[in-house]
Amino acid sequence: MVNEKLGQGSNLAAAPKSEMRSSGQGDVPSFGTGSSYEDDVAVAIRAVTLASRLCQAVQRKLLSKETQAKADKSPVTVADYGSQALVSWVLQRESLVDRAALRFSMVAEEDSEDLRTEDGSAMLERITQLVNETIAADGSFGPVTLSKDDVLTAIDRGSSPGGPDGRHWVLDPIDGTRGFVRGDQYAVALGLLENGKVVAGVLGCPNLPLASIGPNGAVSSDKSTGCLFAASKGAGTTMHTMDGSLTAQKVHVSDVCDSKWAAFCESYEAAHSKQDLTANIARILGVSAPPIRIDSQCKYGAMARGDAVIYLRFPHAGYREKIWDHAAGSIVITEAGGEVFDAAGKALDFSKGRFLDLEHGIVATNSHLKDAVLAAVQTAIKEEQNVPKGESSSHL
Numbered sequence: 001m002v003n004e005k006l007g008q009g010s011n012l013a014a015a016p017k018s019e020m021r022s023s024g025q026g027d028v029p030s031f032g033t034g035s036s037y038e039d040d041v042a043v044a045i046r047a048v049t050l051a052s053r054l055c056q057a058v059q060r061k062l063l064s065k066e067t068q069a070k071a072d073k074s075p076v077t078v079a080d081y082g083s084q085a086l087v088s089w090v091l092q093r094e095s096l097v098d099r100a101a102l103r104f105s106m107v108a109e110e111d112s113e114d115l116r117t118e119d120g121s122a123m124l125e126r127i128t129q130l131v132n133e134t135i136a137a138d139g140s141f142g143p144v145t146l147s148k149d150d151v152l153t154a155i156d157r158g159s160s161p162g163g164p165d166g167r168h169w170v171l172d173p174i175d176g177t178r179g180f181v182r183g184d185q186y187a188v189a190l191g192l193l194e195n196g197k198v199v200a201g202v203l204g205c206p207n208l209p210l211a212s213i214g215p216n217g218a219v220s221s222d223k224s225t226g227c228l229f230a231a232s233k234g235a236g237t238t239m240h241t242m243d244g245s246l247t248a249q250k251v252h253v254s255d256v257c258d259s260k261w262a263a264f265c266e267s268y269e270a271a272h273s274k275q276d277l278t279a280n281i282a283r284i285l286g287v288s289a290p291p292i293r294i295d296s297q298c299k300y301g302a303m304a305r306g307d308a309v310i311y312l313r314f315p316h317a318g319y320r321e322k323i324w325d326h327a328a329g330s331i332v333i334t335e336a337g338g339e340v341f342d343a344a345g346k347a348l349d350f351s352k353g354r355f356l357d358l359e360h361g362i363v364a365t366n367s368h369l370k371d372a373v374l375a376a377v378q379t380a381i382k383e384e385q386n387v388p389k390g391e392s393s394s395h396l
């Protein structure tokens with residue numbers, strides 16, 4: 001039943017019975033890993049599920065007036081803010097009250113600055129309403145109403161600088177806001193750093209099909225959507241249905257060993273990754289399948305279950321990667337048996353604060369293909385550097 005529902009082409013294996021408890025908290029699924037991060041993952045799932053519901057409600061009736069442009073021209077919506085407020089509120093309230101409330105730290109994408117201006121006041125009103133509606137509809141938190149100030153405070157709890165010491169939650173309240181606004185893929189991405197290393201991650205992907213989106217899954221008749229991936233150090237990666245209706249399944253990256261058969265995924269937005277460079281990498285590897293282009297860290301989730309075998313991301317010159325764009329996704333891949341590295345072959349370093357410190361580009365694949373993919377990446381980068389100026393649209 002479950003395998004039928006999840007479709008062919010997904011690298012799923014049934015999880016042990018202990019991982020299939022139902023939550024008893026509304027429709028929010030629970031997660032049992034037996035790992036030392038079990039409590040953290042459970043509360044992260046609760047927070048991400050709640051935030052994903054808010055996002056789904058907004059995306060269903062998305063109004064252009066609910067979208068603003070930030071100073072860097074990227075879009076931000078009431079759902080980005082609402083999702084951040086909810087995750088922050090749940091984490092603070094549920095997980096750390098007894099253990100580490102005073103040390104609570106969150107590195108998150110959004111801040112409340114624009115909402116505190118006169119222009120932002122209607123938006124703040126709407127966000128507060130959405131947050132309260134989502135909490136009330138869940139029903140498991142009791143009679144709680146957040147004020148506008150509570151919402152601002154919850155959003156601004158994400159201002160931590162992060163760094164190499166201690167525990168930090170890392171949140172992208174909507175990753176792939178452009179996809180969200182377009183009605184396509186997006187993810188609520190929540191990671192946990194401990195002493196500079198990602199130790200847990202949850203990815204809510206409300207629009208991701210349960211069936212594979214890879215070349216082998218393209219023919220699936222199952223159009224159900226809404227996946228949630230959860231991973232923690234040493235405990236593997238599990239895929240849940242967003243509504244908790246099916247049992248959780250362990251997922252694993254593809255075990256394809258010959259790059260000829262390896263489909264790759266990349267950003268939907270050409271402005272976010274150099275698609276001419278990735279096409280050359282694919283050519284060098286002999287990949288014939290067309291790229292799977294989807295927004296957000298949904299790519300990491302899709303790859304973790306084997307839809308694609310390679311993830312390639314090469315931002316244009318001058319762009320600095322943020323930790324919230326990769327923290328949750330990277331552990332979802334590594335715990336599913338994959339590897340995530342930069343163009344020098346180094347693992348990603350999440351210990352340097354809000355930005356990722358890396359050579360260039362982000363690549364993920366399985367352990368069989370790591371050497372071949374890395375060699376192809378380095379060859380393609382050299383070739384790109386040797387192209388006389390004016391003959392290529394991309395520059396390192």
Ligand SMILES: Nc1ncnc2c1ncn2[C@@H]1O[C@H](COP(=O)(O)OS(=O)(=O)O)[C@@H](OP(=O)(O)O)[C@H]1O
Binds near residue numbers: 296
């Ligand atoms: N110029 C540029 N280059 C590279 N990356 C950028 C750039 N601008 C933005 N971003 C970040 O990309 C995040 C969206 O993820 P993806 O690039 O994987 O998705 S997409 O397919 O392009 O939508 C997106 O995340 P969100 O802001 O959370 O949507 C950004 O952090």
Ligand SMILES: [Mg+2]
Binds near residue numbers: 074075109177
């Ligand atoms: Mg953004």
Ligand SMILES: [Mg+2]
Binds near residue numbers: 175324325
């Ligand atoms: Mg993002």
Ligand SMILES: [Mg+2]
Binds near residue numbers: 176
């Ligand atoms: Mg975002």
